Amino acid sequence: MSNRKVLGRGLDALIPTVGSVEPRADEVPTHIPLETVDANPFQPRKRFDDDRLKELAESIRTDGVLQPVVVRRKGSRYELIMGERRLQAARLAGVPTIPVVIRDVRDSDALRLAIVENIQRENLNAIEEAQAYRRLITEFSMSQADLAAMVSRDRSSVSNTLRLLNLPEEVQRMVESGALTGGHARALLSLTTQKEQLVLARRIVEQNLSVRQVEVAVGLVREKKSSGGRPAREKPAYIADLEKAFAQHLGTRVSINEKRGGKGHVTIEFYSYDDFERLAALMSVPLPR
Structure with missing residues (x-):
């Protein structure tokens, strides 16, 4: 079972003044000119699928933006907090206005909200996610334990993601x-x-x-x-063929070592606990829970 949890609750506990990553039921959206909304400077996501953006833009031309984006005031303009893909698609669609929910959000919370929104929707690639984690740690003095709690991941998962930057x-x-x-x-x-x-x-x-x-x-x-x-040491051809057959069936490296008297041992490699569970399932071995 996945260790992932619903992210919104963990975020609200950390920044209760900001609220959930989605507009709340009691928040009434308002329409503002699209040209007055600037992109989120804290957006961790760098790449967007062009085909999916075009599909969303076509939907917006037909039905409008169905879910409001979240913004904050910046002088006489607005700065996006959440909803980057909807904003880009609305611009592509050429609509004059966009529905928004306006919140009073600090820079640190703007970054956290943008990161959590993308992680929640699995929008970030692994490097973008690692870079976002590093920003939270370096810019806002968060520990890995605090970060893991915020994104509802275990600490080892956060640590391994950060290692990708090496x-x-x-x-x-x-x-x-x-x-x-x-x-x-x-x-x-x-x-x-x-x-x-x-x-x-x-x-x-x-x-x-x-x-x-x-x-x-x-x-x-x-x-x-x-x-x-x-x-x-080179093995007999029939042993090498057996190793290859086992490896292809199990999807992992298999080593067969033959001894005298028809004895020997088989070594089946696994690379994570999930991999071990996969192998056990292939061999119909029940695992204790």
Whole structure:
């Protein structure tokens, strides 16, 4: 079962003066000129799907903006707090006004709300999420424990996400562009040098490797390093074929070592507890709960 919880309640507990990430039932939206609304300078999301924006813009041309965006006053203008995609689509649709809910929000809360809104809707790629976490920690002196509570994630998840910022910049750009997934990036963290991470990242893109294949490749690199780069003793062809068949069926690396008298042992690798559960399910092994 996922450890993720509803985010709104955790956010309200931290910034009760701001309220939930969505407009409340008692808030009456008002229409203001679209040209008076400026983008959110704290928006952690950098990339938007053009096709989905066009679809939303077409819907707005037909039915208008159905859900108001949240803004705050900035002199004679307004600054967006939440609803970046709706704002961009409204501009694309060419509508003159947009429904808004106006709130009195501080800079720190504006950043928190923008981050939580995107995490709640799973809009951020893994690098954008990591950068947003780092901003909260550095700009607002939050601990990882406080941050984990705010976004309703366990502390290890937050820590591992932040570690993605240690990957080579080229690899981070691959994640931001969608060439690599967050799962690919997390698998690369198990490699100890940036050179190894970059080489494998390029291979992922060139060969369209799955996350499972990357985890196997990482295991091979680590095994080679631990053996001092010495090639493993060659196994009989029928053993190698069996290993390949098991690996293809289980989706992970399998090692078969044969001993005298028809004995031996089989090693099945897993790379996370979720991976272990997946393997157990494949082999119909009930796990204690």
